[in-house]
Amino acid sequence: MSLKYQAVMWNRQKKIYDSVLIAGVVLYLGLFSGLGAIFHPNATAETLLIRGFGTAALLLLHIILSIGPLCRLNPRFLPLLYNRRHLGVTMFILALAHGGFSIVQFHALGDVNPLVSVLAGETRYTSLSDFPFQPLGLAALLILFLMAATSHDFWLTNLTPPVWKALHMLVYVAYGLIVLHVVLGALQAETSPVLAALLGVGLAWVLILHLLAARKEKLPDEKTYPAAADGYVNVCAVSEIPEKCAHVALIGGERVAIFKYDGKISAISNVCQHQNGPLGEGRIIDGLVTCPWHGFQYRPQDGASPEPFKEKVPTFNVKVIGGRVWVHPQPNPPGTAVEPARIGE
């Protein structure tokens, strides 16, 4: 864990991040309502609010979904990833306001429970243009709630990062439901080509970014390495690894980050203990491998976080022969000290 980590307190970066986020949301809602009142003088305040919250949530979801692949494609976007969870919670609150106002406006005045009315009010499931789009939005809202409620590090620790990550991948299901909710709902009534084009561009943007990032992400997994009689595999030349950075390779079924620093080579698991971030895409700062996502730190020679932190990742035996790096595919238990290989010995 980073020495500068503050578990509960707000550090400067978080404050700036959240201030920009809140200012952006307030500005968007103000502009949307103001322009909406000018260009749609017949629209009621409730209608403008429903549309404002809905479009703000949709826009924010596109931003959130873009951050991950953008960071994979270009590390300059990494600062956006730092506090992405706050974006997610804000987006959920906007979506909840959109859903809440919609239920009050369209379902609260009948003699049926409003939620029953949302789920059973429309039943033409065989028609695209009359498809009951509101249950799709409600299902997405439930997923977003689950994610917002478990977004804190408390849940991350208790569920374990792989389970937590798997749970939070439901965001893609929510995204699919939301796109359908908009296409089969608002866009059936709003015939302006601009709105359809905006959603189409947003969808294409998210999908293309993810496909590009997935292709780049897959490359290290495609290479296989020849093993010697002692089990070590020949991974790369020392000269291929930039100073204080890592070469990432799939060895023994999982990714290993091989770092070069101060004339030495060490290999540790590529998987950060915090949110499974890619350690091999980080750097060595102050002698410690620093995760690019939120700054957790590990000693390269034993994979352990410096005191008082307790995180540990597996290490790998490594040697340098004739300018090439050899790594043993069998991981050592997390925190096991391994003598770094000396370059040039």
Add this chain to the structure above:
Amino acid sequence: MIRPLRRRHRRIISVLAVLLPLAFIAGIASRKSIPAMAEIPPAIRPAAPEFTHLIFEQNDLWGQFDITTRVYADTLPPSRLAVELHPQRYLEYPDLLVYWSAGAAGAAKIPPQEAFLIGVLSGREKGLFLLPAPALETDGSVILYSLAQQQRIATAALPSHSILSGGNPR
């Protein structure tokens, strides 16, 4: 991420990359055109070729609504008048009834009892409405009334008599 999660992530993205664009295109292609109001009955529909003399045109009679108003006469001097309402932006009411009332129309929610129903207006469609005979003798008002909302949506003063007696106002 660990390898199984990366694999799952890739699969989810691949499925979405196929399904969502298809769903998007199908959803957009299945949109219905917005239904327009059926034509008004011939009995109260003036035939446009009869009304060839434009005697009045104004763009700002309807407050927040962007509706161009034109008054036409059948002959000069006129024996009948018709008013044309042309919404410049979509009117978000499916059921607007158009009334003409002698004098100022007041501010009541519903049109006055003695008002004449002269037609219906819908979307951005131009409507030509025959004005009742008293419009030749007295100034009046045109009222847009929403049947579903049971309330007056807008009112415009139509000084048809003043225009006729005061010369050509164009």
